[in-house]
Amino acid sequence: xxxxxxxxxxxxxxxxxxxxxxxxxxxxxxxxxxxxxxxxxxxxxxxxxxxxxxxxxxxxxxxxxxxxxxxxxxxxxxxxxxxxxxxxxxxxxxxxxxxxxxxxxxxxxxxxxxxxxx
Amino acid sequence: xxxxxxxxxxxxxxxxxxxxxxxxxxxxxxxxxxxxxxxxxxxxxxxxxxxxxxxxxxxxxxxxxxxxxxxxxxxxxxxxxxxxxxxxxxxxxxxxxxxxxxxxxxxxxxxxxxxx
Numbered sequence: 001x002x003x004x005x006x007x008x009x010x011x012x013x014x015x016x017x018x019x020x021x022x023x024x025x026x027x028x029x030x031x032x033x034x035x036x037x038x039x040x041x042x043x044x045x046x047x048x049x050x051x052x053x054x055x056x057x058x059x060x061x062x063x064x065x066x067x068x069x070x071x072x073x074x075x076x077x078x079x080x081x082x083x084x085x086x087x088x089x090x091x092x093x094x095x096x097x098x099x100x101x102x103x104x105x106x107x108x109x110x111x112x113x114x115x116x117x118x
Numbered sequence: 119x120x121x122x123x124x125x126x127x128x129x130x131x132x133x134x135x136x137x138x139x140x141x142x143x144x145x146x147x148x149x150x151x152x153x154x155x156x157x158x159x160x161x162x163x164x165x166x167x168x169x170x171x172x173x174x175x176x177x178x179x180x181x182x183x184x185x186x187x188x189x190x191x192x193x194x195x196x197x198x199x200x201x202x203x204x205x206x207x208x209x210x211x212x213x214x215x216x217x218x219x220x221x222x223x224x225x226x227x228x229x230x231x232x233x234x
Contacts, residue, residue, distance in 0.1 A: 042122070042209060042224030043163075058221070090163065104151035104170075104213045107222065109163035 002026050006091050006110035013081040013117045021076040021113050023091030031094045032074040033058075033107060034066065036087040043090060049074055050096075081117045089113045120145045122212050124225035131200050132233050139195040139228045141210035147171075149215035152193045153222070154184065157207040169193060200232045 004025045013019055025032065030051045035043040045058030049068040063085055065077045074093075078085060092107040121144040131137045143152065154166040167177060169186050177184045181198045197204050207229045211222040 040127075040226060042211075042226045043222070044224075045221060048221075088161070092163075104168065104215075106153060106165045106168050108165065109155075111160070111162045114161075 004091055004093055004108055004110035006089075006113050008113060009111065010114045011116070013078075013115065015081060015083065015117060017081050017117075018077065018079050019081070021078075021089055021091075021115070023074045023076065023110060024072050025074075025091075025093040025108075026072065027093060027108065028071065029093035029108070030071065030096055031105075031107075032068065033092040033094075034064070034074070034076045035090045035092065036060065036085075037090060037112075038087050046076065046089075078115075083117050085115065086117045087115060089115060120147075120212060120214055120223050122210050122223050122225035124208075124210055124228050126228045127226075128229040128231065130231040130233060133202060134199050136196060136198050137200050137230065137232075139197075139208050139210075139230065141193045141195065141225060143191050143193065143210070143212045145191075145212060145214055147214040147216050151213045152186065153211040153213070154193075154195050155209045155211065157209065157227070159206070163209070166195075197230075200230075202232050202234050205230060205232045 007022045033048045034046040037043050044060045047066040049055045055066050068074050090112050091110045094105045094107045123142045150171045152169045156164045174186050183196045185194045207227045209227045210225045213222050
């Protein structure tokens, strides 16, 4: 089972360059998320999507854009890379956040993309 | 405001010792969910457990156990007879019903080192 797949695993960018981090999931999850993890910190939510065509900002959206054209894919775009965006980026997915008993569904994470901007 | 505190930045134990990782949360919601994730050196996050605010039963899964106490707003994680493979960063997370259960608030993590 592939689960959540992120590419690339590592990338070095120069300041001002742009790139897209790819994320795809094969679990038919309708919810998808992008997080960043800075050293010694927890994960911060960048953007999320509750279904194809629907996206919304999380806690730290500045400098990023997302799109959700299909259920499976949720790419994250950096338009003008800045050193402050050096981080590890995680994509996650889950079923609709309310399960059959109203419970919050666990999120399943990809392996992460380590991004350095120099 | 919602918050998750993992005061232990790093813990080192010798193999076979028991170890408890602390998690203290703050929330005004009456309905909320708590999670533990493991991040091994390879980097991925692995889901370990979810606990609902209305279910205070403790849970045991093999060498892992979780103690949920609403009175102290804590959701602590104990590993019994630790093994080297338990070495990882462990994150506690909170989601609240009113602010959208997709919004996880993560603690800063506890790095556990199990020495052979």
